[in-house]
Amino acid sequence: MYPSLLHETPHPDEQIVLGKRFRLPDSRRIDTYLASEGYQGFLKAAQMTPEQIIDEVKASNLRGRGGAGFPTGLKWSFVPRQSPKPKYIVVNGDESEPGTCKDRVLIQYDPHQLIEGILIAGRSVDAHRGWIYIRGEYRYLIDIMDEAIAEAYARGWLGKNIQGTGFDFELSTHTGAGAYECGEESALLESLEGKRGVPRIRPPFPAVSGAFQCPTILNNVETFAAVPSILRMGGQAWAALGIPKAGGTKLTCLTGHVNRMGVYELALGYPVRKMIEDIGGGIRGGKKLKAMIPGGSSCPILTGEEAWELNMDYDSMAKAKTMLGSGGVVLMDEDTDMVKAALRIIRFYQHESCGWCIPCREGTMWLKKLLTRLDEGVGTVKDIDLVGDLADNMLGRTFCPLGDAAAMPTMSIVRKFRHEFEAKLGRKTVSMAGLSQLVSITG
Amino acid sequence: MTFSPELEKRFAEMAAKYPEGRQKACLIPMLMYAQDEVGHMTEELKEEVAKRLNISVLEVNEVVGYYTMMRKKRMGKTHLQICTNISCLLWDGDQLWERACQKLGIGHNEVTADGKISLEEVECIGACSWAPAIQVNYDFQHHVTPEQLDKLIDDLRNA
């Protein structure tokens, strides 16, 4: 009834942990979940002290899967557990970073795994209420999640005194309404409170003052989904799946010019070359890889040559001055028009800029106008320089990282593929009237 | 203003999901689920929601103006959303978009004269690994070919 998101069989190189139930019949159902070690991690956690749970998560080396890669156990330890205020759990299911489509798989195929992760997080900070914020476009996933939550209530895995452990937890979904910025954690919290998705001044961070100004654990869907296996397997065993300093597996979305697109579960540190050739079946049409975005469109772009030698992990990407990001890998073959790509990316950030701060609000629009002209062949060399300059002027100066997310791909594309911008110069002439029309259509 | 019994039930349950006194949190879900019934953010709907949550219409307008999915005007019976963002672009999503515009004779956020179909060029909808992707109301369609798009539009027109 829902479109399938999986290849029939996993790739043999995949390291299946989070996805272990994905291909089971009725994988969404609580019975399937319970029959396959479901909720065992929570039962274990229920016997542990909060410190022990957090230590286990720390030991797993789990880093946030939403894009920033912050160590999860450390984040949880920031929650002031003695605070008299209630504590909350908020799940970031806004998944809007272009190239990213993994949380969708996690919810569509195994919603109970997410619920269990939330329960464990709740136990670790004495939280008894949570919300799963899911982007509005994912309405069917909200329905799936609602059904799973109802099942969990009906079977005593949510609500009062869960399975006799004495632990209470209330959980519900909360729909977004179309705004990439609401994936940014503080803007998400504003949105949850019924406001415009404008980020908050930080500090205080959500761990101290989050949802409804109470201490809050806020993580990505995949981050929470990883937690049950960590509790079940033990943090160290989970860490050993990956590489030192970055534990476990990562759902990776192969997109763009690759033969076998799809969402794959790969151990952290998996080589890019193998990912493209073995998992992805090579670049479409036997072409050469011109460029790769490693983790969602906000990451600085890599040339094909640069990418080829790297591994899919935080440090390897950092060394190449880019980021592992959200796991959305975008592959571009030798025929890709990089000016068009840059324009499409900036159009996205311009559309999604919340408008709160000057450099992002005005900068993204200006860049869009410049790139539109450059793409149309009515730009000048000065315009190319200006693109780089403006991106520099935005970087690190905006109120939230969306401005950086717009600046980083733009400056990296224009610097690494400058010849393509130059090649387009003066190729076409457009009247001012035509130009303004063009700009207003893209507006 | 009255809604369907199912929606009223949803609203009634919703209030209990947020801390006491923070019921403004219901605003976005209420508007979104109500939009499914009402079609778009009518003045009446905004006023009704403001009244139920005991907030000002200004607070509702602030929010409605912000979110892309909150429709400022009436859309078609079927709302066709075509992704042209980077991963779909690489699979010619932009051409699907232009094809749809041409075939329907309408552009971004416009509705056909018969009110059956509206079009929207959307940002990434989280279907990048199944590009090019479109959404027909809330339903996803993956790996969409030009032929499939044509057939879909024809079917909708004749429906």
Add this chain to the structure above:
Amino acid sequence: MADPVTFTVNGKSLQAPAGTLVIDACKRAGIEIPAFCYYEGLALQAACRMCLVEVEKAPKLLASCTLPVAEGMVVQTESPVVVQARKAMLEFLLTNHPLDCPVCDKGGECELQDMSFRYGAGESRFTEMKQHVDEKQWSPVVYFDAPRCILCYRCVRICDEGLGVKALGVTNRGVYSEITPNKGDHLDCDECGACIDICPVGALTSGIYRYQTRPWEMEHIGAICSHCGDGCKTTLGVKNDEILRGNNRDRSGINGEFLCIKGRYAFDFVSHAERLQSPMIRVDGKLEEVSWSKALAFVAQRFGEIKAAGGRFGVIGGERSTNEENYYLQKFARVGLGTPHIDHRRSGDVPALLDALHGRQGALATVDDLYNAKGVLIIGADLAQQHPLLAFQTRADSRHHQAKVFTVTEGPVREDKVAAKKLRAGPAGQLAVVKTLGEDLKAAGELVVLFGDSIQGAAVGELVSFIDSLGVPAKYICLVDYSNSRGTCDMGLLPHLGPGYQAAAQTGMGQAEMLADPALDALWVVGANPLAGAALASQQAFVVVQDMFLTETAQRADVVLPSASAYEKTGTVTNTCGQVQRLRKAISVMGVKADLDIFGLLARGMRLDLGRAVPDQVFEEIRASVHGYNVPLPVIATGGAAMTDPVHGRIPVAGQAQVIQSARDTLFTSGSLTRYSKTLNLVLEAPGELYKP
């Protein structure tokens, strides 16, 4: 106070209390950091990014408007990268700005213009098309020009946090974000214009002032608002003897940030078409214009005759006249005419309060005390409507100092929003309700008590002894209606009390008794309209009225003398708290005379020796003889407010038949003056809910 921390800015070692924001700490040390969205006293935004500074060890520039100073912090505010970042920010900002400075009302006082001049790059690299959006009229006084808006959100915050109205918000997203009014296409609000005043650019402009002139072509004169009793300073922009605008750009008054619609716009009565500009004498039942000399000679002659015949004079003074005028008038009445029948329309029981507080020092609260009080008790007044400045202070106190506010009123009031407790009772029951708040008031630890006309006579003493019994320090404000209602009391325009609340030699009739006395021979009314709702019983009374307009009272007059408004003369007024401030003459109007000048001329005509009728000289006499008015002159001369200290010994208050009743004006009314203000009428007639409070 938090412990001081030591940090370095531009190589200079500085100290500031922990928690101080870098931008404030720098400002205090004379180091200016440019800012658009930061505004002292309003919520932090960190939106404009103009205030970025370099901080040692920080990986990127930081917004100094949200950065608290820390021990050992090393900050650079003028390093090359900071300077470059500011230039870039201004360049971004100007991409969508129309740069129509030559026709913009804000030209010459625009923060964007100033900043571009000081910090900008000089030339823009932006060559794309700009978005155009048409200007909109949101209300009779507020216009909005979206492209000029730089989205600093000051207007949104001042309306919400400052005024408690929340009529402005932001809609749309990204570059399309736009300030939006609460009614979709129009505003339904206090119409105070605070948003216009606080707007750093010309995005919000005033319907009254727009396109009239350029700021540098006006003379700016600090006047005191002539409407309610709060005493706001309003800086009048004057050109060719015409007042073009009122505002408070220099924020030097007791009102700081604040002005309500009346202070900002309702100066327009001065040029109303019905303004009297010639004296009139009744001839054959009709008022006819005559020369000043003829009119004055006639009044002097008639007054002389009536006095000689032992006739009965009644004198009613005005609540907007200056202290000097009122003092001189009562002297004229008591000494010159030898009548004890003198009064004014009373709106609050000041004498009873001063009596109840006898022997204390500092028991009266200033506007500033209200802002700093830990607890505020409001009895029987709708502050937001009747005392807008005091309401503003109460909200600010709650916002900045988490003050505990208690409202005891007949109906709901705006202050309820910030109130710890709100209790409802009719005027007669309010004191009893206050007494149920004992524990809460005690817990507040310190109080400013404001009360209106529901507490009068013996109830005032009862209130004070109740508050005394709580054992917490308390100060009081007795609420009175107009710009000098308080001063009129202090100057002894009362039938039983002379200046400084000394018992009058002889107790006369009050206002109501005078009007009802069929044997009255003369009635002299200065700047008041007692016949608006009452009849004059005496048929034979010779009635002299000094006023700006042909009010109901003036219509009954035998002689009408056109008088100057508060903006056309000098002198002092005392606000409801007891703070004296000086009026400055902003304009001259043909044909009118200040009341004090009229008194002087009449005294001369009657050969009375009452001293020179010159404001400074009369004020000297007031300082010397009226208890509590010996205030430091320099404070007043330089435009400051000086607190009087009228609390003294016991005041004979008992046994007086008295009418004390507030006019219960709203934000958009000001007694009889209302009908002569075009702005107030525009607003009163505009559609809306808040418009008609």
